[in-house]
Amino acid sequence: MDNLSTPSRSTIYDSSKQRNSAIEELRSIFQYRDLIFQLIRRDLVTRYKRSVLGILWTMLNPLGTMLILSVVFSQLFNMRGTYPAFIITNLIAWNFFSQTTVASLNAMLWGSSLFQRIYLPRTSFVVSAIGTGVVNTLLAMVPLVFIYWVTRSPLHATILFLPVSLFLLAAFSLGVSLILSTFVAFFPDVAEMYPIILTAWMYLTPIIYPEELLANIFNGWLLRLNPLFPVIKVFRIVIFDGKVPTLTEWGMAAGIALGTLLIGWIFFTQNSKSFAYHV
Amino acid sequence: MSNLLPEPQKDTAIFLSNISVRYRLPNEKVATLKEYMIRLIQGKVRYNSFMALNDVHLVVKKGEIFGILGRNGAGKSTMLKVISRVLTPTQGRVWINGAVSPLLELGAGFHNELTGMENILLNATLLGHNRKEIKQKIPEILEFADIGDFIEAPLRTYSSGMIARLGFSVATAWRPDILILDEVLSVGDAAFTQKCTERMRSFRESGATVLLVSHSIDTVRSLCQRALLLEHGNILEIGSASEVSEKYAHLIFGK
Numbered sequence: 001m002d003n004l005s006t007p008s009r010s011t012i013y014d015s016s017k018q019r020n021s022a023i024e025e026l027r028s029i030f031q032y033r034d035l036i037f038q039l040i041r042r043d044l045v046t047r048y049k050r051s052v053l054g055i056l057w058t059m060l061n062p063l064g065t066m067l068i069l070s071v072v073f074s075q076l077f078n079m080r081g082t083y084p085a086f087i088i089t090n091l092i093a094w095n096f097f098s099q100t101t102v103a104s105l106n107a108m109l110w111g112s113s114l115f116q117r118i119y120l121p122r123t124s125f126v127v128s129a130i131g132t133g134v135v136n137t138l139l140a141m142v143p144l145v146f147i148y149w150v151t152r153s154p155l156h157a158t159i160l161f162l163p164v165s166l167f168l169l170a171a172f173s174l175g176v177s178l179i180l181s182t183f184v185a186f187f188p189d190v191a192e193m194y195p196i197i198l199t200a201w202m203y204l205t206p207i208i209y210p211e212e213l214l215a216n217i218f219n220g221w222l223l224r225l226n227p228l229f230p231v232i233k234v235f236r237i238v239i240f241d242g243k244v245p246t247l248t249e250w251g252m253a254a255g256i257a258l259g260t261l262l263i264g265w266i267f268f269t270q271n272s273k274s275f276a277y278h279v
Numbered sequence: 280m281s282n283l284l285p286e287p288q289k290d291t292a293i294f295l296s297n298i299s300v301r302y303r304l305p306n307e308k309v310a311t312l313k314e315y316m317i318r319l320i321q322g323k324v325r326y327n328s329f330m331a332l333n334d335v336h337l338v339v340k341k342g343e344i345f346g347i348l349g350r351n352g353a354g355k356s357t358m359l360k361v362i363s364r365v366l367t368p369t370q371g372r373v374w375i376n377g378a379v380s381p382l383l384e385l386g387a388g389f390h391n392e393l394t395g396m397e398n399i400l401l402n403a404t405l406l407g408h409n410r411k412e413i414k415q416k417i418p419e420i421l422e423f424a425d426i427g428d429f430i431e432a433p434l435r436t437y438s439s440g441m442i443a444r445l446g447f448s449v450a451t452a453w454r455p456d457i458l459i460l461d462e463v464l465s466v467g468d469a470a471f472t473q474k475c476t477e478r479m480r481s482f483r484e485s486g487a488t489v490l491l492v493s494h495s496i497d498t499v500r501s502l503c504q505r506a507l508l509l510e511h512g513n514i515l516e517i518g519s520a521s522e523v524s525e526k527y528a529h530l531i532f533g534k
Contacts, residue, residue, distance in 0.1 A: 187312035
């Protein structure tokens with residue numbers, strides 16, 4: 001019948017030769033990079049395929065929230081003209097964090113049945129959730145530019161630093177997602193608990209209000225203890241403030257983001273071998 | 280059985296040494312973090328150990344058709360999971376030469392909203408193939424699945440037979456070095472079953488190692504050269520298929 005070719009990877013797997021699991025995982029995720037690509041594609045296609053407005057939703061969603069918040073809060077925070085631009089910038093960063101972490105948890109729940117049947121790099125679903133988030137965030141730049149134009153808020157050349165800010169945000173979100181996913185693999189109810197934590201986290205982070213508001217409460221400790229804040233801050237600074245973050249600001253964000261990623265990666269890969277034991 | 284297994288040889292396909300798998304079953308099912316925390320504080324988290332595999336040794340040569348017999352819960356699935364790298368054993372060494380085809384339960388990982396073609400791409404990457412390999416195989420997959428114009432329609436419009444055909448076509452498009460058959464071929468109509476059986480035969484003839492898990496003594500006796508019998512996670516018997524089948528018949532019929 002058909003000519004069956006031999007598989008291209010005729011490799012020997014030897015458990016006694018396995019090195020550090022964190023590094024092994026890094027290697028296999030690279031081998032499976034086409035899978036990551038397909039998973040991202042699946043997420044994007046299935047999200048938009050059956051809705052009339054399709055990909056427009058990604059852009060309308062932050063616009064809608066921004067509009068509501070602007071009406072409600074712009075008087076309160078005394079930032080009349082610039083508030084819409086301020087809020088949409090912060091919201092896009094926040095949405096990235098909240099959506100990717102939630103998506104990772106759901107993907108772990110969905111993927112656990114696959115993990116029982118075939119070998120896949122255990123981080124695939126989490127990594128692809130972050131990838132989907134990056135694409136969505138890039139799409140959300142369209143309504144952002146639109147709002148800046150409508151409200152006549154200036155967009156500065158510092159926006160060219162956005163890739164760096166987004167990378168740090170992605171690294172932080174990936175780290176948090178990995179830690180959460182490890183818990184979810186053992187205790188599915190963490191997925192139920194997380195949205196509550198997320199709501200509290202949002203109100204404790206200067207997303208919809210300026211950071212000066214928190215600086216006076218508890219001597220600013222709410223800001224200092226919030227690992228998300230420095231990461232979101234460099235996102236806001238390059239777009240809304242139109243400045244280049246100081247070395248301290250970059251350093252804080254990079255240290256926290258990459259540190260969280262490292263901890264998350266090691267924590268996840270150390271525990272992922274026992275995922276299959278928890279049916 | 281000797282504990283001093285030699286190193287895997289050139290013609291070895293599967294080499295398991297000292298494999299043990301211990302499941303920890305909580306006394307009562309503690310599935311939520313809240314409950315777990317409460318019990319942890321109360322000091323009430325206790326586990327029953329359960330050995331799904333107990334110090335198992337196995338060497339399967341390339342090209343062998345090897346049968347695995349055993350009652351429900353004897354450890355057959357656990358052994359397959361160890362071989363397909365889904366489960367890391369609690370203890371022991373796993374050595375596998377070549378690509379293992381797990382023969383996913385047909386259509387696992389498929390998504391209803393994606394078209395047949397998109398599902399082929401997703402499924403094939405889940406099985407570890409890269410874009411280039413998949414592109415080459417697509418015409419063959421399409422021909423074998425015989426889906427016609429539906430290939431550009433979302434999967435939710437497919438009949439269950441079409442989904443099964445698509446799943447099987449993707450899973451078997453690449454010749455695996457080690458094929459795991461877990462009694463999956465009972466789906467689809469007669470014509471498709473025939474096609475599947477043919478494809479299995481061509482795998483065998485091209486030198487793939489086949490692990491056949493079955494309840495049917497006849498199947499194992501007629502297809503396999505060697506076999507093993509599992510009971511409570513221990514290998515009770517390993518040897519020629521006819522001997523092992525006989526022993527298995529003794530075990531279940533008590534004769």
